[in-house]
Amino acid sequence: MTTNKTVRLAQRPKGPVKPEDFDIREEDLADPGEGEIRVRNAFVSLDPAMRGWMNEGKSYVPPVGIGDVMRGFAAGQVEASRHPGFKEGDTVTGLLGVQNYAISDGKGVSLADTSLAPLQTWVGGLGMPGLTAYFGLLKVAEAKEGDTVVVSAASGAVGQVVGQIANIIGCRSVGIAGGPEKCDFIKSEFGFDAAVDYKAGNLFGDLKTACPDGIDVDFENVGGDIFDTVLAQMNPFGRIAVCGLISMYNATELPPGPKNLRNVLVMRLRMQGFIVFDFIKHNQEAMTALGGWYKDGKLKFKEDIRDGGVEAFPAVLSELYTGGNFGKLILKL
Amino acid sequence: MTTNKTVRLAQRPKGPVKPEDFDIREEDLADPGEGEIRVRNAFVSLDPAMRGWMNEGKSYVPPVGIGDVMRGFAAGQVEASRHPGFKEGDTVTGLLGVQNYAISDGKGVSLADTSLAPLQTWVGGLGMPGLTAYFGLLKVAEAKEGDTVVVSAASGAVGQVVGQIANIIGCRSVGIAGGPEKCDFIKSEFGFDAAVDYKAGNLFGDLKTACPDGIDVDFENVGGDIFDTVLAQMNPFGRIAVCGLISMYNATELPPGPKNLRNVLVMRLRMQGFIVFDFIKHNQEAMTALGGWYKDGKLKFKEDIRDGGVEAFPAVLSELYTGGNFGKLILKL
Numbered sequence: 001m002t003t004n005k006t007v008r009l010a011q012r013p014k015g016p017v018k019p020e021d022f023d024i025r026e027e028d029l030a031d032p033g034e035g036e037i038r039v040r041n042a043f044v045s046l047d048p049a050m051r052g053w054m055n056e057g058k059s060y061v062p063p064v065g066i067g068d069v070m071r072g073f074a075a076g077q078v079e080a081s082r083h084p085g086f087k088e089g090d091t092v093t094g095l096l097g098v099q100n101y102a103i104s105d106g107k108g109v110s111l112a113d114t115s116l117a118p119l120q121t122w123v124g125g126l127g128m129p130g131l132t133a134y135f136g137l138l139k140v141a142e143a144k145e146g147d148t149v150v151v152s153a154a155s156g157a158v159g160q161v162v163g164q165i166a167n168i169i170g171c172r173s174v175g176i177a178g179g180p181e182k183c184d185f186i187k188s189e190f191g192f193d194a195a196v197d198y199k200a201g202n203l204f205g206d207l208k209t210a211c212p213d214g215i216d217v218d219f220e221n222v223g224g225d226i227f228d229t230v231l232a233q234m235n236p237f238g239r240i241a242v243c244g245l246i247s248m249y250n251a252t253e254l255p256p257g258p259k260n261l262r263n264v265l266v267m268r269l270r271m272q273g274f275i276v277f278d279f280i281k282h283n284q285e286a287m288t289a290l291g292g293w294y295k296d297g298k299l300k301f302k303e304d305i306r307d308g309g310v311e312a313f314p315a316v317l318s319e320l321y322t323g324g325n326f327g328k329l330i331l332k333l
Numbered sequence: 334m335t336t337n338k339t340v341r342l343a344q345r346p347k348g349p350v351k352p353e354d355f356d357i358r359e360e361d362l363a364d365p366g367e368g369e370i371r372v373r374n375a376f377v378s379l380d381p382a383m384r385g386w387m388n389e390g391k392s393y394v395p396p397v398g399i400g401d402v403m404r405g406f407a408a409g410q411v412e413a414s415r416h417p418g419f420k421e422g423d424t425v426t427g428l429l430g431v432q433n434y435a436i437s438d439g440k441g442v443s444l445a446d447t448s449l450a451p452l453q454t455w456v457g458g459l460g461m462p463g464l465t466a467y468f469g470l471l472k473v474a475e476a477k478e479g480d481t482v483v484v485s486a487a488s489g490a491v492g493q494v495v496g497q498i499a500n501i502i503g504c505r506s507v508g509i510a511g512g513p514e515k516c517d518f519i520k521s522e523f524g525f526d527a528a529v530d531y532k533a534g535n536l537f538g539d540l541k542t543a544c545p546d547g548i549d550v551d552f553e554n555v556g557g558d559i560f561d562t563v564l565a566q567m568n569p570f571g572r573i574a575v576c577g578l579i580s581m582y583n584a585t586e587l588p589p590g591p592k593n594l595r596n597v598l599v600m601r602l603r604m605q606g607f608i609v610f611d612f613i614k615h616n617q618e619a620m621t622a623l624g625g626w627y628k629d630g631k632l633k634f635k636e637d638i639r640d641g642g643v644e645a646f647p648a649v650l651s652e653l654y655t656g657g658n659f660g661k662l663i664l665k666l
Contacts (some may be wrong), residue, residue, distance in 0.1 A: 060599055060600075256592055259587035271604045
């Protein structure tokens, strides 16, 4: 029998996460049953969405149950397989949890080709951020060559990939970010065609300059006034993929929606909310495309990989919400 | 040479339309050229959208030019054809204008089968309202059997058809209308499964009662608080066809958008604006379906047909905006 170390949710956090919200312990792990695999996790992705998963109540995925292993997107190696789709030694990714070992029935587990990218990158840029960018831009917004694509929170883990995929498929990529440093960074590091600093005080005019032919696709991470301004400059038949609405998350009451919603009608826009899990059956397709682009040097990511194993999870996770990380936060298990 | 009587736009109306905004005159009409038809118009549809078409400025269709024949959806008979798709005696509908005769290249002109419905009904319930309801419900919102479909302005020309098509395809049809009379009417006359009176002061609760399994499809004609309340009760992967936003049309400044826009993300909703002209190439398909349902007694319309010919156009049109009509307004030419 294998000894596993797990991070289990001990209680629902109130406000910021604290160490006592988690129960980290060693436990015995049974061998995989028929149709199952055992994965030795090597890296786990730390994502802003994790905080929401710990809350009670109706949301897009069921909350992590008290006493359950904390949900997490991890990558590792198959150590034992009784599943026809996987063999010993395969490297895989999926929602394998914050733990050293996972038993899985293979649902939502994809092969991670380490000849294309190192394993940590499969939970970094090529993990949830890459998949989210891929599905949102290509499946939801249906961006195509020649489109002007705007993405908010453009220096974030998802935003930076959106801009790069936009470039790869022949779009004009325009990122909205806060401050000149982030704006310079997304242009020099990730090749955005233009960057707009929403803190500079002239968002409407600066966006207009960055998008002289209007906006065909908006990859929306922020909501609020930024979204409203983008909405005002959308072209007819434009598409809006709503991936996040950061500006609303901390509101104590629901803020008013965008004034320019009338443009949905006048410009015949399509606005669609999505989450990465909705497209789980296309994961392997997306990973093949993303991995290929990465290998060819067309995709770059800023990753921030931490040591410490599962014990370090609570402390490292906190940094996500206090701005302690720079780049996609990954914990080495 | 044929003598035609036309209604031409003399000036852009300020506020409500007045007789002097139009120039009604007799003029010579040339014979149809190669690839053209001449249609003797019999009925023209009077639609709320007409007021917008007369305004200067960027909108979903170019404004009617000063001196141009007023745009209008009309039905009539082909008197002469040099077009391979039409022959003398065919009954047709299309944007043939407010005039006794139209010369057309056949673009957007569809055959109106008078064995299914009388000609006036092809500009009445089976005209723009029927097409709008058909495209919005089936092509944009992709309503399907078992869905709960909500439509606002449900007693209006479009709304009443939306509810009936919803019933035909096996949906639960819920109409939102103002006052008990309209609510009773849409249930007894058009067979809506439920009606919600937005003036009764308990919209959220009444809608909840009418939609015990939540809302899968919203056919939105109104916007504002009504839309916001519907948005709060949408089911995951719900679809919203934005057909009109009446509540905003008279606003002097843009009103705030819906507070529940966050549900677009959480519930992964798809919201899409459309106008009937976007689907013009599917007109014949829609007319075949609508005409068949009408002939089978599954579709009913409230029509209000006026005499008076083109001269009566300005006066009859005004009634649309002063509530002088009851049912779809049609002018006999």
